[in-house]
Amino acid sequence: MLYDLYGCALSTSSRPAAAKFDQALRQIRTYHGDPIATLDAALEDDGQFGLAWITRAVVLAQMTDRLFADEVTRSLRAARACELDDRERAHLAGATRWAEGQMVASTATFARIAQENPRDALAVQIAHAGCFFTGQQFELRDIPFAALRAHGPGDEARHAILGMAAFGLEECGDYARAEALGREAIELEPLDAWAAHAVAHVHEMRGDIDQGRDWLDRTSQGWSQDCGFGYHNWWHLALLHLDAQDPKAALALYDERIRPNDEANIALEMLDASALLWRLYLEGVDTGDRFARLARAWELKAEDGVLAFNDLHAVMAFIGADQHALAERSLHAMRRTAQEQGDNALMTSAIGLPLAEGFVAFGAGRHAEAVEKIMRVRGQAQRFGGSHAQRDVLPLTALHAAVRGGMRATAEALAAERLAHKPQSPWAGRLARYAAATDASQRVAAE
Ligand SMILES: [Fe+2]
Structure with missing residues (x-):
């Protein structure tokens, strides 16, 4: 019997394959x-190594990108033909659920594996990522906390468990503990891109821009080279x-760093590009032809319907590029997705679609409609995944819409809550002044 580097049994008798699987676990753990x-x-060494196929499938599936759908299917098919033990069979069930669009059930499956096998840091990580995509903030924090009992000082994956707990704590608003655990993780492993990211979130949420x-x-030395998560940091x-x-x-x-290659077509990376350009657009900054170049890449995914969160970011690029027909095409695809089965259908109908309609309204100058649509779902928007920092684009857009639509009370309310959270943020201060200068004679809706 062979075991992985965390001590979990593997259904392969190939030592070289097991060693390569360990290497993949290290890479997944630090995003390198x-x-x-x-x-x-590893699969070249042992084509019947089921967990290698399953891990290949779930890592690709969690990219939330139709680009990888065929490879996910092929990997799961291969895995089903392999001999698996109970833990590996549970991994297969979890990966299959994600591939079938049952993201919440998949996340729960991996969370159960992690509870039963706390040394299985891979299951912890997949469950943690699942919580991120499905907006389960308490589980983001608690799944790694539960696993910490099995990863003591000196254990190889302790940094990753701490980094995940740090991010979960941050999303739950416990910034002091989040920062402490994130820093401890980086001391243990400077390559831990997720732990570095958790502390960056703490600074973002506090508005500590110089410290951030x-x-x-x-x-950055730990996540700027050969790192699949660098773009996000x-x-x-x-x-x-x-700010x-x-x-x-x-x-x-x-x-x-974020969009160095116009041809790159990974949704998670394009999403950050949209998110940054949109904020610049709200601020009235000239972004040249960047939106147009980004929209060309999003056009290929405009009707994918994989994740509502991605779709909203595609819509941002289309609006910024003045490609209103493409934005409408995305809305049409989202309305179709909303009628389907699976978690993304719910995310789309409840959150993604009203938001995308609100953003389109903003782009068309229908500011009161934009405010209404965004504010109606903002309180539940974690249900379509992402982080607080990412979803901050909702109140930010609503605030700009309120100012432009002459809705002074709404603008001032949104500015006041931001300033309460981030009293030292220059951006929050600027937005408060911007809101106070709202020209109420432009008023387009009753307040
Ligand atoms: Fe982030």
């Missing part, structure tokens, strides 16, 4: 290298530059 290539190498920029600068740094009223620095990061 190409774990799919490493899993493929310093943290990301200092840790750069996005966080760009947000902090925007400091330095859009030039934010655009430089966009060009060099």
